[in-house]
Amino acid sequence: MEKQQLTSMSxxxxxxxxxxxxEIIAxxxxxxxxxxxxxxxxxxxPTKVIVDQRST
Structure with a gap:
């Protein structure tokens, strides 16, 4: 919307x-x-931790 339009509004x-x-912003x-x-x-x-059992 242009400034001129705003100035002519009641x-x-x-x-x-x-x-x-x-309303739009809300x-x-x-x-x-x-x-x-x-x-x-x-x-x-909570995240699940997967343990590689092959390294034990």
Whole structure:
């Protein structure tokens, strides 16, 4: 959106735009948080150690 478009908008139109952008950003944050929590859960899982018994 160009600056000229923003300057010609009414206060109500600007507020509606603000509300729309706020909702979009909030949804992206929620999605990213879920993705990061899933990755963190994977990292916190205990790993299995495979021991090569032929070397004993």
């Amino acid at each position: 206060i109500d139109e600007l507020w509606a735009l603000h509300t729309d952008v706020d 949804a992206r944050i929620v999605a990213k948080k879920a993705e990061l929590e899933a990755r963190l859960a994977q990292l916190q899982q």
